[in-house]
Amino acid sequence: MRFFLILFMGVALFASDATLEIVKSTDNRPSVAIQDASEFGNIRIRQKFFRLVMGDLKVTAHFKVDDRYRESDYDAMIDPLLKDKDYLFRYRFREDGEQRLYLDAKVLDLSSGSPVFERSYRVANRARYPFLIHRAVIDFNDYLQMPSVEWMRRYVVFSQYGKPKSADIIVADYTLTYRKKIISGGLNIFPKWADKNQRGIYYTKLGNRPVLYYYNIYTGEERRVITSDGMLVCSDVSRDGKKLLLTMAPDGQPDIYRYDIETGKRERLTFYSGIDVSAQFTGSERKIVFVSDRLGYPNIFVKRVGDRAVQQLVYHGKNNNACSVHGKYVIYTSRESDNAFSSNTFNLYLVSTESDYIRRLTASGINQFPKFSPDGESVIYIKHYASQSALGIIRLNYNEGFLFPLKGHKIQSIDW
Amino acid sequence: MKKSLFIAAVAAALLMSGCSQKKPEVDMTKQETTETTAPAATEVDTGVNSVVGTEESAGEITTLPEDERMAKIKELEASAKKIYFDFDKYNIRPDQEPRVDEDAQLFASDAAKDLTIKIEGNCDEWGTDEYNYALGLRRAKTVRDALAIKGIEESRMVMVSYGESNPVCTEHTRECWAKNRRVEFELLP
Structure with missing residues (x-):
């Protein structure tokens, strides 16, 4: 009995460490088939919508989703061939006379044949269709009392290069399918959410001299925050939104500073004569994780705010030049070799500030810009592989990854 | 009538x-x-x-003195040598030192000595995020420090990093990336 108790505790402890990969698990998740009953769009558009419905259901990692595209009437009888599945997710896109787009969604329990969930959603214009799908999937997931996937509703903000010395800032849904340009003209880079409700962003406008601005995405209010020589980036915002971690470079020397929004006071946190960048809060905001070349190559370090001592966090790889932090967990990008010309160049790894485990999250291609979801359970990143680009989502607790194809210009920086 | x-x-x-x-x-x-x-x-x-009459030609369309000055500045700027760097490095390579010398001479010349020198650091597409911008800035700083040693006043020089945002070459080749890892100059009146 005692043996089983220890074994159980061991399993429970292992399961609480996200750096440990779940190698094998029994798949007892409910299976879901999808049927499209849309009255809107041609077959190409319908299949595009279907791919997003299927993608959203899969990204929850709570269902075994059948990939097959099936059409049906919204109120049709259940096809007996689907009886081996647990649920049928049937949806219908339709448009009214004022070009508002509707999504009706209902879920049928295939064992009883009865509808268990039925909702209707609406957006003012058809470009916003991804939000209809995200909302329906979140509600269905909640209905079955699965762990929350509320993060699907959050916006992603990113900067995208245009012509040389020019980049725009764009707000998007988490799959980057819906996009709205919010700042353009000149080189606008490193957008960072200013508050947890995603009402505003900080970003850098780089002219002759970099300037950090605050921009409210709902009112368009813009405020100049601070300026610095050479380089200025807001790399993290405290939970209360009152303190910023900035990379500033007076006299061409990139170092990390903590900036108090209310008092305008700034405090230098790193003092190395090389490169210190990308600082993010950790350990109840008393510590920072950052990227530095103090060992002669870029790597990830941690230090307590106010102390001089710096601790190396990652003992793997020779070029780890970007990271994302959530609580005790850090994801970093690592160049696998000095050969920049092979197809396998950058991979993502997950480490904990409290253990020595390293978990590799990607296996091929160039994987960049990792960002944790606010609950720390998912990671978003950009993948380039075989001259194609995709937005990747990794569900850490489920050991599953998903890719949404991306088109468009090169991404400069991303925040979730 | x-x-x-x-x-x-x-x-x-x-x-x-x-x-x-x-x-x-x-x-x-x-x-x-x-x-x-x-x-x-x-x-x-x-x-x-x-209007009845005969049009007279006003002769050659002349440029204003200010345009002439800007044209001369752009000419000087074009003659400045770009400084190239190794992958992921910000030290000046031995083969680039003569180019830094030439730039120092150019910026100290009578034609340029009143101009502000904007030193722009650039990187190839391989870095990510902030580190690449910092790398570009350190390249600019190395060049500024070298020029300062060669007698150019620091107060005349400003630095900025464009990271990977300002490529001169957009092909995905080794030669192209080497061309993008550079410091270049803009002269400002």
Whole structure:
């Protein structure tokens, strides 16, 4: 009995460490088939919508989703061939006379044949269709009392290069399918959410001299925050939104500073004569994780705010030049070799500030810009592989990854 | 009678020319409201066209002294040597040192000595996020420090990093990336 108790505790402890990969698990998740009953769009558009419905259901990692595209009437009888599945997710896109787009969604329990969930959603214009799908999937997931996937509703903000010395800032849904340009003209880079409700962003406008601005995405209010020589980036915002971690470079020397929004006071946190960048809060905001070349190559370090001592966090790889932090967990990008010309160049790894485990999250291609979801359970990143680009989502607790194809210009920086 | 008719015609022409000067304003508002139709070109010389006389050529169209100065500055700027760097490095390579010497001489010359030097650090597409911008800045700083040692006043020099945002070459080749890992200069009056 005692043996089983220890074994159980061991399993429970292992399961609480996200750096440990779940190698094998029994798949007892409910299976879901999808049927499209849309009255809107041609077959190409319908299949595009279907791919997003299927993608959203899969990204929850709570269902075994059948990939097959099936059409049906919204109120049709259940096809007996689907009886081996647990649920049928049937949806219908339709448009009214004022070009508002509707999504009706209902879920049928295939064992009883009865509808268990039925909702209707609406957006003012058809470009916003991804939000209809995200909302329906979140509600269905909640209905079955699965762990929350509320993060699907959050916006992603990113900067995208245009012509040389020019980049725009764009707000998007988490799959980057819906996009709205919010700042353009000149080189606008490193957008960072200013508050947890995603009402505003900080970003850098780089002219002759970099300037950090605050921009409210709902009112368009813009405020100049601070300026610095050479380089200025807001790399993290405290939970209360009152303190910023900035990379500033007076006299061409990139170092990390903590900036108090209310008092305008700034405090230098790193003092190395090389490169210190990308600082993010950790350990109840008393510590920072950052990227530095103090060992002669870029790597990830941690230090307590106010102390001089710096601790190396990652003992793997020779070029780890970007990271994302959530609580005790850090994801970093690592160049696998000095050969920049092979197809396998950058991979993502997950480490904990409290253990020595390293978990590799990607296996091929160039994987960049990792960002944790606010609950720390998912990671978003950009993948380039075989001259194609995709937005990747990794569900850490489920050991599953998903890719949404991306088109468009090169991404400069991303925040979730 | 003929003379008075002629005077009346000239007067009418002058009146028309008076009216025509206001025309562009009217047409501008029209263009705003009918965005979809291609705007018809507004004739601006109908007035002067009606004035009787012989046009004299004003000779060569000359540039203003300010334009000339800017052209000279751009010429100097173009003769400055770009400094190239190794992958992921910000130290000046031995083969680039003579180029830094040439730049120092150029910036110390009489033609350039009153100009501000904007030192722009650039990177290839391989870095990510902030580190690449910091790398570009350190490249700019290394060049600024080298120029300072060679006698260029620090107060004349400003630095900025464009990271990977300002490539001179966009192909995905080794040669192309090497061209993008550079420091270049902009001269400002």
